[in-house]
Amino acid sequence: MTPASRAIPVSTAGARSARNGASSELRITQQQNGIYAATFFAMASPCEILIETRDAKLARRAAQAAADEAWRIERKYSRYREDSVLSGLNRSNGASVVVDDETAALLDFAECCFVVSDGLFDVTSGILRRVWTFDGSDRVPAPADVDACRAFVGFQRLLWKRPLLNVPAGMELDFGGICKEYAVDRALAAITARFSGAVLVNFGGDLCASGAPAAGPWSVGVERPDSDREARLLLDLTQGALATSGDTHRFLMRDGVRYGHILDPRTGWPVKDAPRSVTVAAGGCTQAGMLSSLAMLRGSEAERFLTEEGVKFWCLR
Amino acid sequence: MQLKKPGSVPTALMAASCALLGASTAKADDSYESDDWQVDSALLYYKEDQQRVQAIEPVVSLKRDFGDDRSLGVKLTYDSLSGGSPNGALPSHSPQTFATPSGASLQAPSGEPQTYTTSSGRVVALLEKVTLYTTEPGQLPLDPNFHDQRVAFSTSWQQRLGEQMRLSVGGDLSHEQDFMSAGLNAALARDFNNKNTTLSFGTNLEADAIRPIGGAPVGGTDYTQLQKGGNESKTVGGVLFGVTQVLSRRWLAQLNYSYDASHGYQTDPYKLLSVIDAGGNAVGYRFENRPDNRTRQSVFLENKLALGRDVLDLSLRHMKDNWGIKSQTADLRYRLELGNAMYIEPHARYYKQNAASFYNLYLNAADPAPDVMSADPRLGAFDAMTYGLKLGMTLADKSEVSIRLEQYRQNARDVPAAFGQLQGLDLNPGLKSFIFQVGWRFSF
Numbered sequence: 022m023t024p025a026s027r028a029i030p031v032s033t034a035g036a037r038s039a040r041n042g043a044s045s046e047l048r049i050t051q052q053q054n055g056i057y058a059a060t061f062f063a064m065a066s067p068c069e070i071l072i073e074t075r076d077a078k079l080a081r082r083a084a085q086a087a088a089d090e091a092w093r094i095e096r097k098y099s100r101y102r103e104d105s106v107l108s109g110l111n112r113s114n115g116a117s118v119v120v121d122d123e124t125a126a127l128l129d130f131a132e133c134c135f136v137v138s139d140g141l142f143d144v145t146s147g148i149l150r151r152v153w154t155f156d157g158s159d160r161v162p163a164p165a166d167v168d169a170c171r172a173f174v175g176f177q178r179l180l181w182k183r184p185l186l187n188v189p190a191g192m193e194l195d196f197g198g199i200c201k202e203y204a205v206d207r208a209l210a211a212i213t214a215r216f217s218g219a220v221l222v223n224f225g226g227d228l229c230a231s232g233a234p235a236a237g238p239w240s241v242g243v244e245r246p247d248s249d250r251e252a253r254l255l256l257d258l259t260q261g262a263l264a265t266s267g268d269t270h271r272f273l274m275r276d277g278v279r280y281g282h283i284l285d286p287r288t289g290w291p292v293k294d295a296p297r298s299v300t301v302a303a304g305g306c307t308q309a310g311m312l313s314s315l316a317m318l319r320g321s322e323a324e325r326f327l328t329e330e331g332v333k334f335w336c337l338r
Numbered sequence: 339m340q341l342k343k344p345g346s347v348p349t350a351l352m353a354a355s356c357a358l359l360g361a362s363t364a365k366a367d368d369s370y371e372s373d374d375w376q377v378d379s380a381l382l383y384y385k386e387d388q389q390r391v392q393a394i395e396p397v398v399s400l401k402r403d404f405g406d407d408r409s410l411g412v413k414l415t416y417d418s419l420s421g422g423s424p425n426g427a428l429p430s431h432s433p434q435t436f437a438t439p440s441g442a443s444l445q446a447p448s449g450e451p452q453t454y455t456t457s458s459g460r461v462v463a464l465l466e467k468v469t470l471y472t473t474e475p476g477q478l479p480l481d482p483n484f485h486d487q488r489v490a491f492s493t494s495w496q497q498r499l500g501e502q503m504r505l506s507v508g509g510d511l512s513h514e515q516d517f518m519s520a521g522l523n524a525a526l527a528r529d530f531n532n533k534n535t536t537l538s539f540g541t542n543l544e545a546d547a548i549r550p551i552g553g554a555p556v557g558g559t560d561y562t563q564l565q566k567g568g569n570e571s572k573t574v575g576g577v578l579f580g581v582t583q584v585l586s587r588r589w590l591a592q593l594n595y596s597y598d599a600s601h602g603y604q605t606d607p608y609k610l611l612s613v614i615d616a617g618g619n620a621v622g623y624r625f626e627n628r629p630d631n632r633t634r635q636s637v638f639l640e641n642k643l644a645l646g647r648d649v650l651d652l653s654l655r656h657m658k659d660n661w662g663i664k665s666q667t668a669d670l671r672y673r674l675e676l677g678n679a680m681y682i683e684p685h686a687r688y689y690k691q692n693a694a695s696f697y698n699l700y701l702n703a704a705d706p707a708p709d710v711m712s713a714d715p716r717l718g719a720f721d722a723m724t725y726g727l728k729l730g731m732t733l734a735d736k737s738e739v740s741i742r743l744e745q746y747r748q749n750a751r752d753v754p755a756a757f758g759q760l761q762g763l764d765l766n767p768g769l770k771s772f773i774f775q776v777g778w779r780f781s782f
Contacts, residue, residue: 137347
């Protein structure tokens with residue numbers, strides 16, 4: 022095995038509790054082996070950028086460009102911000118709006134995911150959270166409430182004819198299942214536009230590398246989704262992305278049945294027997310993230326799906 | 339759920355994510371804050387054929403983004419021009435002698451009498467020390483002592499006003515030996531339809547001081563009388579309305595209307611007209627004289643089309659002024675990407691204009707002299723064609739170098755038939771020039 026340049030702590034579970042997302046500072050430290058590490062907080066995740074260079078100014082500029090891109094995407098598509106583009110679309114109350122190029126591209130991507138997953142991945146499914154709160158309790162919603170909510174779920178109910186979008190009243194879009202991985206790819210692109218050396222971008226465990234440091238490939242540790250921080254998997258990465266979807270601690274338990282937080286948008290009920298976590302390797306983080314999400318949505322079929330599709334993956338049950 | 343073909347999902351997602359990531363790169367990148375200056379520098383060499391004007395022009399422009407769409411731009415230009423500039427007189431089968439505009443730096447050859455004989459045979463006493471130059475038979479009269487240096491400085495500031503509006507303000511200064519200009523401009527742009535539509539409004543004001551070498555000639559007077567006045571001035575004001583529309587993800591169009599009015603001295607103090615008699619002989623010369631007011635309207639349409647990774651840029655302009663000039667321009671560029679770090683951009687431009695109402699190739703000795711008159715070829719009817727090629731390369735440190743080569747050819751139209759002594763002379767030979775430019779863009 023190639024000697025590790027640096028082990029990256031990859032967390033799928035610890036991210037949410039780390040900090041509260043208010044900070045927008047960028048910290049840069051010089052590591053050994055001529056690698057600069059920049060850390061910041063975005064999209065409810067600790068974010069890290071590793072750049073192999075001797076030029077401190079270049080490292081700062083590149084990291085700043087990446088962080089700015091992450092914050093920009095967060096500002097634009099956060100459902101928690103009143104002034105985000107996404108909130109604007111969700112307030113359109115059935116009116117048709119012309120969307121900008123980037124939003125149009127995200128909608129096209131979401132539509133593709135909806136189609137290839139036969140409706141399993143759906144950016145309109147976030148509204149189900151109104152009846153489902155995964156707080157470890159036994160408060161499973163009444164089937165009638167779930168059915169009422171399902172009337173407002175379904176990408177096919179949107180009128181999407183680029184650049185015109187109509188979100189019917191009562192429906193909502195949520196790009197949460199796409200944006201972090203998309204931000205990783207965009208941040209990496211922002212850096213490689215200025216710099217051609219080895220870079221690794223890691224946003225809360227979803228990561229993408231471009232080029233390996235002189236000392237050897239990036240060594241990436243994938244943690245167990247549960248509490249102990251012992252890496253269950255150590256991977257060498259020179260080029261490409263890893264993304265992880267996890268069931269983690271968010272579930273309901275009633276009558277001995279575990280209701281995981283992955284919801285099937287077609288039924289409004291949790292997917293049965295979803296793996297604890299799925300890590301997928303692919304060329305880009307957006308693609309890897311979507312494959313791991315689709316695998317989770319297949320529940321007990323996750324491994325079979327990934328195997329049949331010829332995807333490189335690591336599944337934890 | 340039936341899965342069509344093994345491997346089809348990753349393939350579809352890869353294609354879709356590539357489309358997603360490629361889609362808005364250019365747009366989003368603009369919003370980056372960078373803690374460095376973007377420098378765009380170029381050295382331009384311009385040369386006209388037949389020993390006419392040549393110019394060397396270095397330009398440096400600096401831009402710094404402060405994030406949140408705030409940016410500062412500064413541009414410095416230096417021009418050095420030399421060579422022969424047509425003085426407006428017609429060529430002749432006899433030698434023609436002219437005086438350069440007098441100035442402190444110009445001396446008459448020592449020992450020569452301070453008089454000269456015009457082609458009509460009159461002996462004229464020179465009021466000041468001037469340098470004479472003689473144009474050989476058959477040649478277009480060029481003032482060979484033309485040289486000038488120009489230094490220009492401009493600066494601009496852009497920022498956002500709220501979420502939808504952008505403001506830019508700027509100023510510029512330009513200095514030449516015989517010309518000074520100061521200007522101010524401001525523009526407001528507002529986005530609509532999720533930034534798919536942008537409306538803009540701009541305005542500019544400019545004040546010029548013209549201090550011709552040897553004084554401004556009294557317009558329309560007999561050249562040999564050398565009636566010269568003092569300094570002159572001009573003011574220019576203009577407005578622009580524009581709309582930019584995203585028509586599809588691959589097509590951006592912009593439509594501008596602009597109106598500007600200038601008032602004051604618009605005459606070229608160094609240009610003459612030949613006075614020709616019925617036999618085609620030059621019997622004298624007059625200083626040109628242009629109207630004091632000029633208003634111009636133009637409509638400009640630009641289309642940018644993304645064709646794969648290549649970009650096609652087609653623009654059309656129609657201009658009309660109250661001097662009777664109407665012009666049309668079509669400009670076509672195609673940026674062809676060659677691999678990841680190189681591009682080649684062919685360029686073609688067609689320009690056509692008709693003559694100003696007071697344009698005359700020469701004055702008729704039998705007719706009374708008009709109030710306003712000019713034989714400046716730039717006010718005559720002509721067609722012009724430009725062909726160019728630009729080659730750009732991105733280096734490892736992300737700086738970009740480019741070279742550009744262009745050829746320009748101007749052909750006069752509606753040239754009156756030569757008669758009498760003018761026969762056999764090329765009365766309006768047009769113009770051929772080329773441009774060579776080296777550019778370097780980097781940040782520090």
